[in-house]
Amino acid sequence: MSRLAELSPIVLRGFEFRRIALPLVSPFRTSFGTETDRDILLVRALTDGPDGWGECVAGNDPLYSSEYVDAAQHVSVHHLVSRIPIGAPIHAVDVARVLEPVKDHRMAKGAVEAAVLDAQLRANDVSFAAALGAVRDRVPSGVSVGIMDTIDDLVRVVGGYLDDGYVRIKLKIEPGWDIEPVGVIRRTFGDSIPLQVDANTAYTRDDGPHLARLDQFDLLLIEQPLPEDDVTGHAIIAKQVATAICLDESIVSSRAAVDAIERGACRIINIKAGRVGGYLEAVAVHDVCRERGVPVWCGGMLETGIGRAMNLALAALPNFTITGDVSASERFWRRDIVTDPVRLANGHVTVPAGSGSGVIIDHDFLDSVTTSRVVVPQG
Ligand code: OSB
Ligand code: MG
Numbered sequence: 001m002s003r004l005a006e007l008s009p010i011v012l013r014g015f016e017f018r019r020i021a022l023p024l025v026s027p028f029r030t031s032f033g034t035e036t037d038r039d040i041l042l043v044r045a046l047t048d049g050p051d052g053w054g055e056c057v058a059g060n061d062p063l064y065s066s067e068y069v070d071a072a073q074h075v076s077v078h079h080l081v082s083r084i085p086i087g088a089p090i091h092a093v094d095v096a097r098v099l100e101p102v103k104d105h106r107m108a109k110g111a112v113e114a115a116v117l118d119a120q121l122r123a124n125d126v127s128f129a130a131a132l133g134a135v136r137d138r139v140p141s142g143v144s145v146g147i148m149d150t151i152d153d154l155v156r157v158v159g160g161y162l163d164d165g166y167v168r169i170k171l172k173i174e175p176g177w178d179i180e181p182v183g184v185i186r187r188t189f190g191d192s193i194p195l196q197v198d199a200n201t202a203y204t205r206d207d208g209p210h211l212a213r214l215d216q217f218d219l220l221l222i223e224q225p226l227p228e229d230d231v232t233g234h235a236i237i238a239k240q241v242a243t244a245i246c247l248d249e250s251i252v253s254s255r256a257a258v259d260a261i262e263r264g265a266c267r268i269i270n271i272k273a274g275r276v277g278g279y280l281e282a283v284a285v286h287d288v289c290r291e292r293g294v295p296v297w298c299g300g301m302l303e304t305g306i307g308r309a310m311n312l313a314l315a316a317l318p319n320f321t322i323t324g325d326v327s328a329s330e331r332f333w334r335r336d337i338v339t340d341p342v343r344l345a346n347g348h349v350t351v352p353a354g355s356g357s358g359v360i361i362d363h364d365f366l367d368s369v370t371t372s373r374v375v376v377p378q379g
Pocket of ligand 2: 198200223224248249270299
């Protein structure tokens with residue numbers, strides 16, 4: 001974090017909120033729903049120097065969490081950016097404190113902070129990786145695999161990702177799609193492939209004995225079996241299964257991380273900057289986990305090249321010792337909105353080294369997929 005304190009402040013002229021429509025290369029089905037097209041909110045911090053770009057990870061609908069893209073834009077325009085000084089020097093590290101009086105809406109806050117941080121880092125010619133404290137220039141790449149119509153489809157899709165070189169497979173599970181598909185994948189591809197599962201809150205406190213049947217498959221972890229507010233329930237399940245419990249949805253801040261760890265609810269934490277209110281809070285989650293000996297990994301939220309680049313900087317921090325959902329752009333998009341999309345090479349992805357997030361926006365393509373644009377304050 002030392003590089004952050006040294007940065008010169010910047011002066012903002014305002015913010016642009018842009019919505020884009022991008023189809024996924026294939027439907028992504030989880031226990032909470034199926035996504036086929038994304039409606040994504042991008043935040044642009046306008047300055048007299050380089051602009052900064054942030055990506056809001058809120059989904060089209062409030063199914064992963066209570067946030068959704070229309071609400072994120074509404075709260076950003078009407079409640080967040082009005083608190084941020086325009087025309088006066090500001091520092092990205094002050095954004096979270098300024099936005100603190102507004103409850104929750106972490107994905108919206110995270111995107112606004114990311115845009116300001118990107119602009120400030122570009123003005124200072126410092127990369128996200130350097131600013132956040134990265135210690136690696138590339139990271140191993142894992143892929144998240146949705147629920148399929150048939151087990152044959154799942155085998156074919158997982159086989160394709162293994163051929164691509166992904167070094168870790170995460171299978172989405174739900175009641176009725178768990179023991180059998182996981183067993184078939186384990187038997188088909190062998191004991192040596194790193195494998196984990198993600199339930200996105202689909203089980204109950206009574207499902208401990210059922211989830212313990214996954215122990216036979218030597219999984220790296222079981223992610224978020226129970227509802228996000230049931231930390232005690234996870235501690236109960238953790239005593240009934242041998243496989244490590246990992247939390248995603250429940251971890252909304254560094255305070256929540258400390259609480260979950262102290263209550264024995266998880267041995268591993270998935271960090272997503274949007275879910276915790278921004279990359280700076282994500283670093284704070286990383287730090288409290290590191291101090292407590294809890295390894296972390298970087299989650300994904302179907303990001304475009306903007307969020308994907310920032311996630312890679314985060315995933316390069318020292319306590320990210322478990323492979324994350326940091327896949328190549330082509331896993332989700334036929335064409336990305338940046339000129340140099342994340343690519344997979346020998347199972348790894350490269351941490352961007354350029355100023356800010358390091359990406360260059362493909363403005364022609366971005367304009368072609370833009371569905372609306374709002375500038376605040378109106379000039
Ligand atoms: O729970 O990790 C999750 C995507 C959208 C919402 C929640 C999750 C996911 C994923 C995809 O698993 C991870 C990725 O972007 O690669
Ligand atoms: Mg998850």
